[in-house]
Amino acid sequence: MRKIYLFAFFILFIAGTSNKVSAQCGTTPITGDLIISANTSLSGTYNITGLFRVEAGIVVTVTPYATGGCGELIINAANIEVIGNIIGDGAGFLGGAGGTGSSTGSNVGALTGCVDKDNCLIISTNGGSSGTAGAGPGSGSAGIGGTAGRGPKQTCENFGDVYGFVCGAGGAGGAGGGSYGGAAAVGGVGGGGAAYNSGNFSGMSISGCTTPLAGTGGNGGALGAAYGTPTGTDISLGSGGAGAGGGGKSAANGVVGLSGGAGGGLVALYAGGQLTVAGNISVNGQVGGAGGDGGAGGTTTDCCSDGCNECGERTFSS
Numbered sequence: 001m002r003k004i005y006l007f008a009f010f011i012l013f014i015a016g017t018s019n020k021v022s023a024q025c026g027t028t029p030i031t032g033d034l035i036i037s038a039n040t041s042l043s044g045t046y047n048i049t050g051l052f053r054v055e056a057g058i059v060v061t062v063t064p065y066a067t068g069g070c071g072e073l074i075i076n077a078a079n080i081e082v083i084g085n086i087i088g089d090g091a092g093f094l095g096g097a098g099g100t101g102s103s104t105g106s107n108v109g110a111l112t113g114c115v116d117k118d119n120c121l122i123i124s125t126n127g128g129s130s131g132t133a134g135a136g137p138g139s140g141s142a143g144i145g146g147t148a149g150r151g152p153k154q155t156c157e158n159f160g161d162v163y164g165f166v167c168g169a170g171g172a173g174g175a176g177g178g179s180y181g182g183a184a185a186v187g188g189v190g191g192g193g194a195a196y197n198s199g200n201f202s203g204m205s206i207s208g209c210t211t212p213l214a215g216t217g218g219n220g221g222a223l224g225a226a227y228g229t230p231t232g233t234d235i236s237l238g239s240g241g242a243g244a245g246g247g248g249k250s251a252a253n254g255v256v257g258l259s260g261g262a263g264g265g266l267v268a269l270y271a272g273g274q275l276t277v278a279g280n281i282s283v284n285g286q287v288g289g290a291g292g293d294g295g296a297g298g299t300t301t302d303c304c305s306d307g308c309n310e311c312g313e314r315t316f317s318s
Helices: none
Strands: 012-015 027-030 034-036 040-042 044-054 059-062 072-082 085-087 122-125 149-152 164-166 266-271 275-277 280-282 315-317
Touching: 059 072, 072 085, 122 164, 266 275
Parallel strands: 012 266, 027 044, 034 044, 040 059, 044 072, 059 085, 072 266, 072 275, 085 280, 164 315
Antiparallel strands: 122 149, 149 164
């Protein structure tokens, strides 16, 4: 379970050209100057006959794709002066949803209570689910779900009760990052369920209907397909990373994974005359959320009703 990393996307500064970008957002014609002197949000294309200026200390935020289906800010003006800041971080295509934490399995009621006390049963705990892929042409892929953990429950005997032990399930794999120019990170392998250690139960016997086995974490998702270039003058809306994997079940349920980060927005400035950038223009992708924790283990109460209350009357989980 690992955080998802989305890489920065790129800004295009071109002087001496105009109307070279075709946006999928609304177009606003402005006769004269457009001077931004208070913090505001903008999106779409602005065709300005005069000066476009962002004053010092002012922040222009690119309205996210999630809000209006755009995520772009394209300025065509006679002259451009960015003295303040234009921020399009996380304004691109959306990240995927996180995977659910597992709450199911077989005979899982015996992890927290006494079930069929005189017979051995096999308990299994399901692994965490993977998230969903991000959006966009370079969207990151989701990881693979974790595998189940298992083990036997306790059994009450006429002489010498035997304990049960169930290993934890694996978490789903981490999510792949959204790509631009082939730059992104693959998801990490999900966390494995806690294993069984017979040395912790010396002098006791375990139920024999199955052998405890810990679940394994799923493989991480692949990075998104390459589009665009890391250093060229091409520019596209950033793609989202996949959602993080959910945690595997034990006595407690696994925890849901968090959403993947959105890609960076698109900012393009075209000036027929002078273009000055003295402030900051940023279109970074977001860092996605963490994978879900695995469920905590526990012990049942004594399940046998004889005169010797001892640890062999319980089922343990990791």
